Amino acid sequence: MKKLKGILLIDDDDTNNFLNHRLLTRMQVAEKIREFRNGKQAFDYLYNISQGHYDTASSEYFKPALILLDINMPVMDGFEFLSLFEKLDESFRKDVVLALLTTSEHSQDTERAAASSIAYLTKPLTTEKVQGLLEEHFPEFRS
Amino acid sequence: MFLFQLSSHTNTAGGPAGGAGPDGLILVGELLVVTAYLIVAGVLFYLALKRDDKERRRVMLLFGFIGLMGGAVHLLNIWGGPAAGDAQLILRLIFGVLALIAAIRLFKAIPGLLAIPSLNQLTRANSKLQEQVEERKKAEAALRETQQELEQRVRERSAQAITANRELEREIENRKKTERRLISTNYELIKKNADLDDFVYYASRDLKGPVLNVAGLVEAIREELPTDNPELGQLFAHLDDSVARINRKLNNLAEVSRIQKPISEEQLGMVSLTEVLDQVKESLREPLQDSGALLRADFTAMPEIYFSRDNLISLLNNLISNSIKYREPQRPLHIFLSSELQDRYAVLKVQDNGIGMDLNRYGQQLFSLFRRFHDHVEGSGIGLYIIKRIMDNNNGKIEVQSVLGEGTTFLLYFVHHEQHTGARV
Numbered sequence: 001m002k003k004l005k006g007i008l009l010i011d012d013d014d015t016n017n018f019l020n021h022r023l024l025t026r027m028q029v030a031e032k033i034r035e036f037r038n039g040k041q042a043f044d045y046l047y048n049i050s051q052g053h054y055d056t057a058s059s060e061y062f063k064p065a066l067i068l069l070d071i072n073m074p075v076m077d078g079f080e081f082l083s084l085f086e087k088l089d090e091s092f093r094k095d096v097v098l099a100l101l102t103t104s105e106h107s108q109d110t111e112r113a114a115a116s117s118i119a120y121l122t123k124p125l126t127t128e129k130v131q132g133l134l135e136e137h138f139p140e141f142r143s
Numbered sequence: 144m145f146l147f148q149l150s151s152h153t154n155t156a157g158g159p160a161g162g163a164g165p166d167g168l169i170l171v172g173e174l175l176v177v178t179a180y181l182i183v184a185g186v187l188f189y190l191a192l193k194r195d196d197k198e199r200r201r202v203m204l205l206f207g208f209i210g211l212m213g214g215a216v217h218l219l220n221i222w223g224g225p226a227a228g229d230a231q232l233i234l235r236l237i238f239g240v241l242a243l244i245a246a247i248r249l250f251k252a253i254p255g256l257l258a259i260p261s262l263n264q265l266t267r268a269n270s271k272l273q274e275q276v277e278e279r280k281k282a283e284a285a286l287r288e289t290q291q292e293l294e295q296r297v298r299e300r301s302a303q304a305i306t307a308n309r310e311l312e313r314e315i316e317n318r319k320k321t322e323r324r325l326i327s328t329n330y331e332l333i334k335k336n337a338d339l340d341d342f343v344y345y346a347s348r349d350l351k352g353p354v355l356n357v358a359g360l361v362e363a364i365r366e367e368l369p370t371d372n373p374e375l376g377q378l379f380a381h382l383d384d385s386v387a388r389i390n391r392k393l394n395n396l397a398e399v400s401r402i403q404k405p406i407s408e409e410q411l412g413m414v415s416l417t418e419v420l421d422q423v424k425e426s427l428r429e430p431l432q433d434s435g436a437l438l439r440a441d442f443t444a445m446p447e448i449y450f451s452r453d454n455l456i457s458l459l460n461n462l463i464s465n466s467i468k469y470r471e472p473q474r475p476l477h478i479f480l481s482s483e484l485q486d487r488y489a490v491l492k493v494q495d496n497g498i499g500m501d502l503n504r505y506g507q508q509l510f511s512l513f514r515r516f517h518d519h520v521e522g523s524g525i526g527l528y529i530i531k532r533i534m535d536n537n538n539g540k541i542e543v544q545s546v547l548g549e550g551t552t553f554l555l556y557f558v559h560h561e562q563h564t565g566a567r568v
Contacts, residue, residue: 022363
């Protein structure tokens, strides 16, 4: 089975990160998974990678193929992260899939997600939801 | 003049006086008479000069003139004596005529003189006048008294008016204060309501994450534990049930907070009742199948309603769920939906043959949040509340008819809009 190069989990809820990390590990869909507690930490990390400011030998640094992003977070929330992310190089962004993962079913949030044409998943993350996301955005996972 | 008369008298006295003794006496008598006449005439002229009223002056002058004429005649007696010539006679005649003319003139003055009041009359008139003056004074005093009384009354009235005015001002001030208090209370209430809405929204949103985590952790633990322990299985079943219930409650709260947000114009449009019902039937497929409900609909009289699609779905979803929940287990469930135009309302009717309810007992609280009247089925107590809020928010209304043991009919009244134009009728 194919595996994604890496997945970033951006959520201020450690337990949720832990559960999602566990689920993804068990599904064996990614080589590497990294967690961030808010948009700012994640963006700084991605910015350094896009600029090549990282130790290529370190397994800590990798360019993710998929980012699962919570909306409500302290310091920098999901939508702020999105607007910054869109300022990164097109060449860097083009093979990164972003998906909002949130408890919010608030129309305000779903509409914003629809406007920025990114995937929108409601918690809890399940095997089915991950499978659906991968099949939709990654041809190699289509059966 | 007197000296001249004397001298003239002495001059002329020689003749007659020289005649006989009694002649001398006559002469003296004449002289005295002339003197008296002249004095009287002088006094009268003097008086005429001093008087300022025309009538009397005239009378005085006439009397004076007559006196003067009399004096002149007597003087002629002294001067000429019996031996005097014709000239003297003519003079006497002239004087006499003049005196007569004056006397006749005097007649003419009689009415004027009579008109002049006597002292008595004057005194009487005066006293009368004084009386009148007294009376006037009394009347004036009475008038003054009345005036003072009036002024006093006016002052009292003014004082009363001022007092009343002050009371009125105080009253107005009090009312203003009350009004201000009401406005601020109202403002506080609006703020509290908004706070409550916010609270419900944030509570439902922020509690959801941890609850989902618990559910996820329960699942993870289940996966880690051996599956052959029946006691653990029972514990997990209860845990799952509890977590599911918390989750449901939070979803309900989230729905309540969602419908409290005002609807924007873009969300409104002509919505097909058949389409909405199909969507609701799809989302309720399982409970509809499980309950064996027979659902019929006739929207031919009113196929579309101008409304928010999401809200209409929520309305039908809640009403049909209620019919399923409160069905009579002894007979198959029939749900009948229909629509019609009534005056300015588009009316949507949802009728069932369920257990019904006692409206006399529960009618008042039927649409209250979290009120529940049955415990034999799972319910949140928000369905009817949500329906009521949606109808209220859109200037509509809801009516319910129910007979215990026979069934319930809900009537939703939507403000009617002309088809497609969206214009309010």
